[in-house]
Amino acid sequence: MDGDASGVEGDNCDWNSEDEREIDDFSLSSSSSLTPPNEETVTGSGEASSSAGSSNSKLFDKFIGMGFTEKMVAKAIQENGEDNTDSILNTLLTYSTLETSPQEQQHIDSDNYSLDCDGSFMDGFSDVDSWSDNEEITNTVFDEDNKLSSLMSMGYTRDEASIAMERCGLNASLVELTDFICAAQISKVEDAHLPVEEKPRPKLPCIVSAKLKKRKQYDYEIWKRKKQALLDDDETIRLPNPMIGFGVPNESHPTIHRTLPEAAIGPPYFYYENVALAPKGVWTTISRFLYDVEPEFVDSKYFCASARKRGYVHNLPIQNRFPLLPLPPHTIHEALPLTRKWWPSWDERTKLNCLQTCIGSAKLTERIRKALEDYDSEPPLRVQKYVLDECRKWNLVWVGRNKVAPLEPDEVEMLLGFPRNHTRGGGISRTDRYKSLGNSFQVDTVAYHLSVLKDMFPGGINLLSLFSGIGGAEVALHRLGIPLKNVVSVEISEVNRNIVRSWWEQTNQKGNLIDLADVQQLNGDRLEQLMNSFGGFDLVVGGSPCNNLAGSNRHHRDGLEGKESALFYDYFRILDLVKNWSNVS
DNA sequence: CCGAACATGAAGTTCTGA
DNA sequence: TCAGAACTTCATGTTCGG
Numbered sequence: 001m002d003g004d005a006s007g008v009e010g011d012n013c014d015w016n017s018e019d020e021r022e023i024d025d026f027s028l029s030s031s032s033s034l035t036p037p038n039e040e041t042v043t044g045s046g047e048a049s050s051s052a053g054s055s056n057s058k059l060f061d062k063f064i065g066m067g068f069t070e071k072m073v074a075k076a077i078q079e080n081g082e083d084n085t086d087s088i089l090n091t092l093l094t095y096s097t098l099e100t101s102p103q104e105q106q107h108i109d110s111d112n113y114s115l116d117c118d119g120s121f122m123d124g125f126s127d128v129d130s131w132s133d134n135e136e137i138t139n140t141v142f143d144e145d146n147k148l149s150s151l152m153s154m155g156y157t158r159d160e161a162s163i164a165m166e167r168c169g170l171n172a173s174l175v176e177l178t179d180f181i182c183a184a185q186i187s188k189v190e191d192a193h194l195p196v197e198e199k200p201r202p203k204l205p206c207i208v209s210a211k212l213k214k215r216k217q218y219d220y221e222i223w224k225r226k227k228q229a230l231l232d233d234d235e236t237i238r239l240p241n242p243m244i245g246f247g248v249p250n251e252s253h254p255t256i257h258r259t260l261p262e263a264a265i266g267p268p269y270f271y272y273e274n275v276a277l278a279p280k281g282v283w284t285t286i287s288r289f290l291y292d293v294e295p296e297f298v299d300s301k302y303f304c305a306s307a308r309k310r311g312y313v314h315n316l317p318i319q320n321r322f323p324l325l326p327l328p329p330h331t332i333h334e335a336l337p338l339t340r341k342w343w344p345s346w347d348e349r350t351k352l353n354c355l356q357t358c359i360g361s362a363k364l365t366e367r368i369r370k371a372l373e374d375y376d377s378e379p380p381l382r383v384q385k386y387v388l389d390e391c392r393k394w395n396l397v398w399v400g401r402n403k404v405a406p407l408e409p410d411e412v413e414m415l416l417g418f419p420r421n422h423t424r425g426g427g428i429s430r431t432d433r434y435k436s437l438g439n440s441f442q443v444d445t446v447a448y449h450l451s452v453l454k455d456m457f458p459g460g461i462n463l464l465s466l467f468s469g470i471g472g473a474e475v476a477l478h479r480l481g482i483p484l485k486n487v488v489s490v491e492i493s494e495v496n497r498n499i500v501r502s503w504w505e506q507t508n509q510k511g512n513l514i515d516l517a518d519v520q521q522l523n524g525d526r527l528e529q530l531m532n533s534f535g536g537f538d539l540v541v542g543g544s545p546c547n548n549l550a551g552s553n554r555h556h557r558d559g560l561e562g563k564e565s566a567l568f569y570d571y572f573r574i575l576d577l578v579k580n581w582s583n584v585s
Numbered sequence: 586c587c588g589a590a591c592a593t594g595a596a597g598t599t600c601t602g603a
Numbered sequence: 604t605c606a607g608a609a610c611t612t613c614a615t616g617t618t619c620g621g
Contacts, residue, residue, distance in 0.1 A: 239598075275613060277597065308613080354612060361591055392611080429588060439613045551612035554594050
């Protein structure tokens, strides 16, 4: 039954490298990558499949990813135990050597194939059943023509798109197709990098051979290094150091020019934000979807007293930016002058770490107080290190003798550039305030990037704000003095919607605020109706959920395919609709 | 039922010294 | 150049009290 599939798959080496399989494994392991609007039920299965994270299954996946069959891996782990990775690998290499039939060996020879094309490779596709199971529940937003044109609009050739659609099947989601094409491109580059003498495979005897085993291990090492090099060069976007993006205020640097890809040029302008330290490959995918615009990585510590490492993908001009005034405090002491009195000399922090959604517990601050109270002067280095580690981890500040405490919500508001009491009142709990603030923009940073719009839209702008949260973008534009004409704000949390609505009324906005709860309800019809009523959007802002990308998430750091973070694809979907509307009108 | 408190690492990057 | 230490991180699940 899978014989046909294997036969077909085996024909074209370019499309079947380890890289591809690994990327496929990644995209297939979570079922719904492009979740269709109004069909939430799909996510359930993805959640179940993505939550498997035991060391056992990771080890298992690792060897599957190398191209060994499930059966072989299970047997090898059983024989060697989970702990001894080397022994498992050794056993697997022996198995695969034993299982490679003479015909297959011949196949290897004639195809100039590396590791991938032996028996284990063929078996690797024998669990195609689970693949199709996933496919069945993966609904897609795009029909065939739309997929083709979407892929082409992302810069892929018609051939690449067609082949990917043929290979992945008609039900494949857009992200699977792009992953497929990307993998093929990587493997082509990899082939091109192969030294000539390595490409032809030596004639192999059809017996169990230590040489073959050694060779295979050697090939694997070579492959691993090459892949890493390729990932470093082509796949992984390097974070800049210092993380100042295309420039920050008061930083002397040469004027940077950038040329946007044709497809990225507005209208509308768009501005997308997420955590900079996302799992590998996430920013590559985000950038690829957002018209190949290079992300701008900025740490907000260059704007205020706390760090916030974020990536921004936008098509805004980058010349003549200006900061919000007054400039916010740049050090902890400036921001929190009352702490200076209690700050010990051995705590050399001048900036806070990233403001998160949770705060340190009272018990922790009590433990720290107890650890310090035994010493009249400076505590020993061991205690200093313990205290400093915890202070950095939980952003604790000194509020008394031997006494540290987490930041108060209004202090977080101030550090993030929001008006005092922005999140206060209206039935919101203290915990929810921290949560909403921890998930929001740093206003000064975002405002600096958006400042170029002020001269371009003196009469005000129409804003589409997706995943608005507590309205960071709205606040930034308002503080820049850019009038808000029509704002469509989409935010799932009711308390956050209330905060934005309340801010809107308190700041006497003249424009029109439309708030929606669910981004997936914003379909083509609704969007077109909105855009027809006031003439389209000038700016589409959004920071999609980072839950599955953030390092703090122990449980479900599933990458861009995670339950919440996959909403990025809704940002792309909606942005694309807005762009198309603008281009037609 | 809700809110508060608490415990729970790993993945990735950057730094550092040989 | 590179291995290993050091550092950072828009969080989630469970429990408990009101």
